[in-house]
Amino acid sequence: MRGLIVLFAASLLVASAAAQDYPNRPVRIVIPLSPGGTTDVPGRIIAQKLSESLGQQFFVENRAGAGGTIGSDYVAKAKPDGYTLLLTASPFVIAPHVYKTMPYDTLADFAPVIRIATGPYVLVVHPSLGVNSVKELIARAKKEPGKIDFASSGNGGAQHLVTELFMYMAGIKLNHVPYKGSGPAQQDLMSGIVKVSFVGTPIAIPHMKSGRLKALGVSTAKRSPEMPEVPTIAEAGVPGYEAIVWIGLLAPAGTPRDIVAKLNGEIGRLVRADEVKKLIAPTGMEPDPDTPAQFAAYLKADYDKWGKVVRDSGATVQ
Numbered sequence: 225m226r227g228l229i230v231l232f233a234a235s236l237l238v239a240s241a242a243a244q245d246y247p248n249r250p251v252r253i254v255i256p257l258s259p260g261g262t263t264d265v266p267g268r269i270i271a272q273k274l275s276e277s278l279g280q281q282f283f284v285e286n287r288a289g290a291g292g293t294i295g296s297d298y299v300a301k302a303k304p305d306g307y308t309l310l311l312t313a314s315p316f317v318i319a320p321h322v323y324k325t326m327p328y329d330t331l332a333d334f335a336p337v338i339r340i341a342t343g344p345y346v347l348v349v350h351p352s353l354g355v356n357s358v359k360e361l362i363a364r365a366k367k368e369p370g371k372i373d374f375a376s377s378g379n380g381g382a383q384h385l386v387t388e389l390f391m392y393m394a395g396i397k398l399n400h401v402p403y404k405g406s407g408p409a410q411q412d413l414m415s416g417i418v419k420v421s422f423v424g425t426p427i428a429i430p431h432m433k434s435g436r437l438k439a440l441g442v443s444t445a446k447r448s449p450e451m452p453e454v455p456t457i458a459e460a461g462v463p464g465y466e467a468i469v470w471i472g473l474l475a476p477a478g479t480p481r482d483i484v485a486k487l488n489g490e491i492g493r494l495v496r497a498d499e500v501k502k503l504i505a506p507t508g509m510e511p512d513p514d515t516p517a518q519f520a521a522y523l524k525a526d527y528d529k530w531g532k533v534v535r536d537s538g539a540t541v542q
Contacts, residue, residue, distance in 0.1 A: 243482030256295025300328035304478035321534040322380030336519040341509035344442035346428035358460035365396035425508025
């Protein structure tokens with residue numbers, strides 16, 4: 225028995241020493257989405273700041289494709305030593321519900337490190353639709369069920385599902401027009417071919433200011449600091465509606481807890497700094513750090529939420 229206690233104590237000392245020595249070589253941060261997006265920009269800011277504060281290079285590697293599953297699978301199967309990390313976003317918990325098969329277990333194969341930031345989707349309409357509020361859109365849709373088109377970047381994606389949730393809670397039916405990517409969807413939205421969509425803040429703000437789009441509401445429970453004049457969808461006519469864009473960091477399951485704790489503490493400190501807040505603000509995201517346990521609970525709740533939306537809507541990837 226004493227021998228087992230000694231071995232256990234020794235293992236704790238080794239783990240603690242590993243965390244103190246971490247990192248002692250470059251760290252790869254995999255982003256399973258395309259460069260330049262709402263996840264990529266904050267991810268690169270965090271990587272740069274971690275490199276400066278911890279004295280080793282944290283470098284970003286984009287491994288996009290299949291709704292983020294390619295990059296996520298790479299990290300899930302990586303050595304759990306803290307040197308391969310996943311910086312991902314909301315679609316991470318949507319993918320397992322819309323793809324028939326998954327190469328990893330979304331909740332079991334990762335160690336949540338920290339939720340970094342959160343932000344809203346923005347419900348926008350083309351001016352030619354002639355509605356100026358969420359209530360007006362709902363009234364119009366009830367008069368013309370299934371006749372107003374909404375755009376998304378594809379079947380089963382975040383844009384699709386936040387709209388499905390909106391329709392369900394508002395008691396309306398819009399016609400889904402899925403595109404192959406956000407670029408073509410935005411192009412047809414700007415030209416008025418489709419009339420409604422949920423978009424990110426960086427897209428909504430400039431086109432709202434130019435008059436090419438009207439912002440009716442934000443999807444979060446509180447208004448966005450970047451566009452405070454735009455009400456929340458909940459206050460504008462759909463009580464209880466909430467859909468959050470989040471970005472967070474995960475490690476392969478089995479990564480030493482001390483390393484997870486070290487990353488959590490350092491990133492939490494960094495994102496609370498005014499400099500980082502200002503750098504992230506143009507993406508529409510606000511720092512919203514939490515503990516590993518809180519992030520794990522958040523992921524499970526979000527996973528369950530979007531699973532229900534997918535089941536209720538019948539959304540699939542085609």
